Amino acid sequence: MKPGLTVKPYPYKPRSVGGYDVEIKIKYSGICGADIHAIKNDWSNSTYPIVTGHEIVGKVATVGEKVTKFKEGDLVGVGQPTRGGFADAIHVEDSYVHIIPESLNPVYAPPLMCAGLTVFTPMLRKGIKKANRVGIVGIGGLGHLAIQFPSALGAEAIAFSHSSNKREQSLELDEINAVSHIFNYLFVTPSGQIVLLALPKGTMTFHVGELIWPEVSISGSLLRGRKYVDKTLEFAAKHNIRPMIECFPLCKINKAPKYVDSGKPRYCVVLESD
Numbered sequence: 001m002k003p004g005l006t007v008k009p010y011p012y013k014p015r016s017v018g019g020y021d022v023e024i025k026i027k028y029s030g031i032c033g034a035d036i037h038a039i040k041n042d043w044s045n046s047t048y049p050i051v052t053g054h055e056i057v058g059k060v061a062t063v064g065e066k067v068t069k070f071k072e073g074d075l076v077g078v079g080q081p082t083r084g085g086f087a088d089a090i091h092v093e094d095s096y097v098h099i100i101p102e103s104l105n106p107v108y109a110p111p112l113m114c115a116g117l118t119v120f121t122p123m124l125r126k127g128i129k130k131a132n133r134v135g136i137v138g139i140g141g142l143g144h145l146a147i148q149f150p151s152a153l154g155a156e157a158i159a160f161s162h163s164s165n166k167r168e169q170s171l172e173l174d175e176i177n178a179v180s181h182i183f184n185y186l187f188v189t190p191s192g193q194i195v196l197l198a199l200p201k202g203t204m205t206f207h208v209g210e211l212i213w214p215e216v217s218i219s220g221s222l223l224r225g226r227k228y229v230d231k232t233l234e235f236a237a238k239h240n241i242r243p244m245i246e247c248f249p250l251c252k253i254n255k256a257p258k259y260v261d262s263g264k265p266r267y268c269v270v271l272e273s274d
């Protein structure tokens with residue numbers, strides 16, 4: 001129960017199922033980069049014991065008497081801000097629960113509810129459309145999903161990566177232009193927008209003039225809003241947008257965080273219940 005990559009069982013007695021609660025038997029749970037930052041205390045705001053796991057998919061086991069949108073047996077997902085995915089079951093208020101579309105294999109749903117939501121939400125908010133060119137910097141958990149959405153919106157995706165072996169994967173993931181070499185600058189056309197999605201350690205520095213003269217703007221985007229979760233799941237299901245995943249059985253949970261932290265997974269790790 002201290003900063004690091006080792007997790008331990010944390011038995012507790014859950015609250016009884018309230019009127020608006022849904023009890024979900026967890027089948028799949030994604031391990032997010034944010035989970036790793038949190039358990040390592042990379043953001044210096046973790047308190048221990050810490051419970052993580054916010055990409056949760058499973059079947060409804062019980063519903064409270066006031067729940068009308070879900071019933072026993074429904075395949076559902078729960079994303080941010082809920083915690084507790086690395087468990088057998090979870091009780092959560094119905095407003096945080098989403099139906100997983102039938103045409104989507106549920107094993108793909110956990111990363112879509114977090115990484116997929118993170119990259120697709122700003123594309124919807126910015127109104128990405130035909131003839132837009134969308135540059136994706138970094139092909140990892142977020143980027144490999146981000147390069148799949150623009151073409152489904154009629155736009156063009158261009159991937160930027162330090163690693164040449166990701167060029168082939170980028171091309172496989174979508175019909176895109178992959179620019180794969182070490183680069184020092186990202187040139188954005190006048191009035192272009194840079195949207196920051198990941199939250200690494202450290203800071204960014206730049207000269208203000210680099211933004212003023214070309215009228216380039218920088219903004220951040222945080223996943224939020226249940227309508228965007230539903231839109232992401234439905235859009236991904238319809239356009240066959242899928243994360244690349246590697247599965248671990250839940251009993252191997254102590255191997256998974258170290259593996260995710262190593263940067264080796266291609267690209268998302270999903271725990272499957274035993």
Ligand SMILES: [Zn+2]
Binds near residue numbers: 032034035054115
């Ligand atoms: Zn996440």
